Amino acid sequence: MELTNRINRIQVSPTAVVISAAEQLKARGVDIADFGPGEPDFPTPEHIKQAAIQAIEENRTKYTPTGGIMPLREAITAWHNRELGSNYNGKECVVNVGGKHSIFNTMCVLVQDGDEVIVPAPYWVSYPDIIKYAGGTPVVVETRQEDGFSAKAAAIEKAITPRTKMVIVNSPSNPTGGVVDGEEYERILAVCKKHNIWLMSDECYSHFVYEPHQPFSIASSKDSKERVIIVGSVSKTFAMTGWRIGYTLAPEPLIQAIIKIQSQSTSNPTSIAQYAALAAMRGGMETVPVMLAEYARRRKRVVEGLREIPGVTCEWPGGAFYAFPNVSAMLNEKHALARTCTELAKKLLEEAHVALVPGEAFGAPGYLRLSYATSVERIEEGLRRLNRFFARAEAAF
Numbered sequence: 001m002e003l004t005n006r007i008n009r010i011q012v013s014p015t016a017v018v019i020s021a022a023e024q025l026k027a028r029g030v031d032i033a034d035f036g037p038g039e040p041d042f043p044t045p046e047h048i049k050q051a052a053i054q055a056i057e058e059n060r061t062k063y064t065p066t067g068g069i070m071p072l073r074e075a076i077t078a079w080h081n082r083e084l085g086s087n088y089n090g091k092e093c094v095v096n097v098g099g100k101h102s103i104f105n106t107m108c109v110l111v112q113d114g115d116e117v118i119v120p121a122p123y124w125v126s127y128p129d130i131i132k133y134a135g136g137t138p139v140v141v142e143t144r145q146e147d148g149f150s151a152k153a154a155a156i157e158k159a160i161t162p163r164t165k166m167v168i169v170n171s172p173s174n175p176t177g178g179v180v181d182g183e184e185y186e187r188i189l190a191v192c193k194k195h196n197i198w199l200m201s202d203e204c205y206s207h208f209v210y211e212p213h214q215p216f217s218i219a220s221s222k223d224s225k226e227r228v229i230i231v232g233s234v235s236k237t238f239a240m241t242g243w244r245i246g247y248t249l250a251p252e253p254l255i256q257a258i259i260k261i262q263s264q265s266t267s268n269p270t271s272i273a274q275y276a277a278l279a280a281m282r283g284g285m286e287t288v289p290v291m292l293a294e295y296a297r298r299r300k301r302v303v304e305g306l307r308e309i310p311g312v313t314c315e316w317p318g319g320a321f322y323a324f325p326n327v328s329a330m331l332n333e334k335h336a337l338a339r340t341c342t343e344l345a346k347k348l349l350e351e352a353h354v355a356l357v358p359g360e361a362f363g364a365p366g367y368l369r370l371s372y373a374t375s376v377e378r379i380e381e382g383l384r385r386l387n388r389f390f391a392r393a394e395a396a397f
Helices: 016-025 048-058 070-084 099-110 126-133 153-160 180-194 252-263 271-284 287-307 341-352 374-394
Strands: 091-098 114-122 137-142 164-170 198-202 228-233 246-250 368-371
Touching: 016 287, 016 341, 048 137, 070 091, 070 228, 070 246, 091 099, 091 252, 099 126, 099 198, 099 228, 099 246, 099 252, 114 126, 114 153, 137 153, 153 180, 164 180, 180 198, 180 368, 287 374, 341 368, 341 374
Parallel strands: 114 137, 114 164, 164 198, 198 228
Antiparallel strands: 091 246, 228 246
């Protein structure tokens, strides 16, 4: 079968591959300590679920405008203004089918063949493939473990060429939990303005930050609108991953272009999910600190537990709910547990029954990603299995 060049440029999401492999083992009755899924394990808040039920009962099950119902678009901009200090209106917002859809649509309307998009690494798995699908070239800029994997303006500017169209900054970051502080973000924006390129700010984890960090959006910066694209989602903040509601905030002409491509692909996001998201945006934020406090407790246990394993180092994530340990010592000639983290992750799944994602998926060989969006009990079990696995391997050498 002959497929198009654009589909052959990309691969299946590596995180989806890990989740699928873990699910196959679970289906056979194997108990998996699962650090793979990047989604909250908390239920969607009750008032949001009730809003969806009410939408069904009121027969709000028809097509909506392609870009989302205007009350939701206005509620998103009002929420973003209140929580993150921006100044958008409803016409500068489009509702998408999740945050990934927001990024995909934006790339499709801005990136052309030969364009370059700068992506700090470690990066979220889908950035490079979405860029490639649109015809662009991802240009990877390394961040440093000792800097908390925070993107730096100086490194980004060195990577800019006449073909650069955009810079993507994800803060807090998936997979590292790295946070770009406000001053550094301002410097990155200044670089983008200087070179007349777009700055895409992926804010899907905006409210999951640990002290001393605070939620921040570069859209709060004066005169940022002309160069900034905000990508957000209700998935993490409101524990609504399966509802598939994301949004894009940008200058109105760009929003209209995204609505155009959406009109020929997905059309509107699910009507019922939109009304649930409307309740989320108009409601309180009481559930967020509850989730964050629990994530902080899990974060402490995971990082301390990983650091107890000989040869493993791990930075404290500044946000999100991922630990990103450096296991490169396990790949050297002395241990030779595996040649790559992909091989190591496969062994951990098959032999220790621990599911996690290898660093190669994020452009970071030598690392593993563990999601601690799971119970403390399962975290403890997973850490026990990791300790036993690496202790046996150490003894074998």
